[in-house]
Amino acid sequence: MTALDAVSVYTPAFRVPIEDLADPLGLTDIQVRLFRRFHGLDQVRFAPDRSPGELLRAAVEGLAELRGQEHRVRYVIHGRAMPVVVPYPHNPLHDVCRQLGLGHALAFTVTQQSCASGLLAVELAGRLLAGDPDENALALVLTGEKAFTRHARLIPGTSLFGEGASACLVSANGPRDRMLSFVCAQRGDFDGEFGDREEEFQRQYRPSLAEVINRAVADAGLTLDDIRLVLPHNVNVVTWQRLCSLMGFPVQRVLLSNVPDHGHLFCTDAFANYRTARERDLLREGDHYLVATVGAGAGATFSAMVFQH
Amino acid sequence: MTAPDAQVDSALRDRVVQAMTTVLKRLVEREEPITEDMHMADELGVSSSLGLELLLEVEEQLGIQIDVERMRPDELLTVGELATFIAGHSRPW
Numbered sequence: 001m002t003a004l005d006a007v008s009v010y011t012p013a014f015r016v017p018i019e020d021l022a023d024p025l026g027l028t029d030i031q032v033r034l035f036r037r038f039h040g041l042d043q044v045r046f047a048p049d050r051s052p053g054e055l056l057r058a059a060v061e062g063l064a065e066l067r068g069q070e071h072r073v074r075y076v077i078h079g080r081a082m083p084v085v086v087p088y089p090h091n092p093l094h095d096v097c098r099q100l101g102l103g104h105a106l107a108f109t110v111t112q113q114s115c116a117s118g119l120l121a122v123e124l125a126g127r128l129l130a131g132d133p134d135e136n137a138l139a140l141v142l143t144g145e146k147a148f149t150r151h152a153r154l155i156p157g158t159s160l161f162g163e164g165a166s167a168c169l170v171s172a173n174g175p176r177d178r179m180l181s182f183v184c185a186q187r188g189d190f191d192g193e194f195g196d197r198e199e200e201f202q203r204q205y206r207p208s209l210a211e212v213i214n215r216a217v218a219d220a221g222l223t224l225d226d227i228r229l230v231l232p233h234n235v236n237v238v239t240w241q242r243l244c245s246l247m248g249f250p251v252q253r254v255l256l257s258n259v260p261d262h263g264h265l266f267c268t269d270a271f272a273n274y275r276t277a278r279e280r281d282l283l284r285e286g287d288h289y290l291v292a293t294v295g296a297g298a299g300a301t302f303s304a305m306v307f308q309h
Numbered sequence: 310m311t312a313p314d315a316q317v318d319s320a321l322r323d324r325v326v327q328a329m330t331t332v333l334k335r336l337v338e339r340e341e342p343i344t345e346d347m348h349m350a351d352e353l354g355v356s357s358s359l360g361l362e363l364l365l366e367v368e369e370q371l372g373i374q375i376d377v378e379r380m381r382p383d384e385l386l387t388v389g390e391l392a393t394f395i396a397g398h399s400r401p402w
Contacts, residue, residue: 030362037368038361038377157358202357203350238361241378251378 002126003174004307005138008062009275010055011164011262012047018160025154035160040237040256044162044263046147052085053092055144059165060100066140066169070100073169075128075139076107079121081266081295082152083111085145093142102140114295115233116184116303118143118267122170123182123305129172139170143267155264155296159235162263166271180288180306181219183212190300201300206243208302213247213292216304226288227306230254231273233293234264255282269293283309322396324371329392332366345389357382364395373399 018041022032035041047055056078060066066073078093086092097107113120118141125139144165147153153161185208190201217224230253232240237259244251255273265272270291277283287309295301330343337353349355355363360382364375376398385391 030365034361034365037365157361199356238377242380242382245379245381246383 001173002122002129002179003171004122004177004179004274005169005171005174006063006065007166007168007271007274007278008059008064009164009166009268009272010058010062010144011265011272012045012050014048015043015045015261017043021153021160025150025160027154031157034157035236038236038238039159040259041160041263042260044160045164045261045265047163050163051092052144052146053095055146055163055165056092056096056142056167057099059142059144059167060096060140063167063169066100066167069138069169070102071104072134072136072138073102073105073140074132074134074137075125076102076105076142077121077125077139078107078109078142079118079267080109080111080143080145081115081117081297082145083298085148096142105140112298113184113186113301113303114297115264115266115269116293116295116301118166118270119182119291119293119303119305120184120301121267122168122179125170126172126179129170132172135172137172141168141170142166143271145266147266155235158239159264162265164262164265164268164272166268168271176309178308180221180308181216182303182305183216183219184301184303185212186299186301188299190296191298201296205294206239206246208300209243209292209294209304210247212302212304213290216290216292216306220288220306222288222306224249227290228253228284228287229277229282229289231270231277231289231291232256234259234262234269234273235294236264267293285309317393317397319396321371321399322392325367325392325395326388328367328370329363329388329395332363332370333388336363343388345387345392347388348386349388349391350386353388367395368399368402371399372402374402375399 110117121141147161292304
């Protein structure tokens with residue numbers, strides 16, 4: 001059963017209050033006040049001195065469990081929201097692999113599910129390891145990218161993106177944080193580039209996410225009452241408040257404290273929230289928890305994964 | 310839940326309706342009167358993000374904080390339903 005053997009997260013120390021982003025992003029006063037009052041945003045993290053590769057490297061360097069195990073890593077998968085982040089033929093992922101003694105691994109990037117690509121990468125890692133003849137093989141899932149344009153920094157009326165990175169060591173049969181289920185629903189009809197479906201997307205956002213969450217919980221053989229904690233995507237607070245209201249799930253069991261402190265960190269939110277949960281001792285052995293996210297851009301993807309700690 | 314048993318201050322509710330209709334006229338650029346029975350999404354074209362802008366402006370005009378955690382947008386479809394919720398689920402700043 002796919003398991004998360006270790007998770008490391010890099011969140012830059014540099015933070016920008018959302019009011020300071022008004023000018024560069026062209027936000028009106030009321031848009032900023034809405035972000036603060038209802039979306040729960042306060043400050044956003046950036047790493048102005050780090051390149052895309054340096055972001056990834058910072059996360060991997062924090063993964064102590066990788067030391068001495070590099071030879072076991074067969075796959076390195078970068079889950080990323082943006083399809084293109086550097087000019088061809090640069091490849092930060094391959095650079096980082098070479099620098100960290102992982103040049104032998106099969107390394108590739110998935111972006112097809114936008115901000116849900118991090119969970120997709122974990123699921124793919126599990127599939128690849130399950131089919132690998134070496135039962136000791138490991139996969140390294142990376143997330144992290146730059147909020148390098150206005151488009152990459154802002155979802156109008158919804159969220160502000162920051163920068164951060166994560167590194168997650170995945171095994172096929174690890175003893176901890178075992179993945180019990182994964183459900184994703186891809187909705188090509190919500191493609192933002194070729195159609196004007198924004199209002200319908202907004203209308204169906206919460207019911208669609210609730211549906212995959214309920215399916216993931218059921219597939220794990222559980223009910224919502226069994227879920228100790230939800231590790232959300234940090235899109236904003238009000239979305240989760242309303243989603244919880246819709247599902248009849250207590251919002252107090254959704255870890256939202258990183259929303260004001262980080263902003264929305266592309267595919268990294270789930271892993272950053274996992275680290276926060278561990279640091280605060282919110283998960284006990286045997287607890288079930290759920291990770292959920294939505295990727296929007298070229299279509300939309302609603303994803304949920306259930307784990308047992 | 311929308312907590313239908315919540316106490317509603319009728320004077321506050323009147324002020325909420327007044328504020329809501331004033332703000333809504335501007336937000337949806339409508340000259341004609343806005344009445345309590347109007348469906349906000351279908352008749353007035355209020356999206357969820359525009360709805361938040363409405364809540365923020367009503368809060369600021371009336372000096373109240375709305376308990377949005379208890380709000381069920383799917384059950385608050387008309388201007389009057391939202392006004393009742395706000396009057397029953399808000400407190401002074």
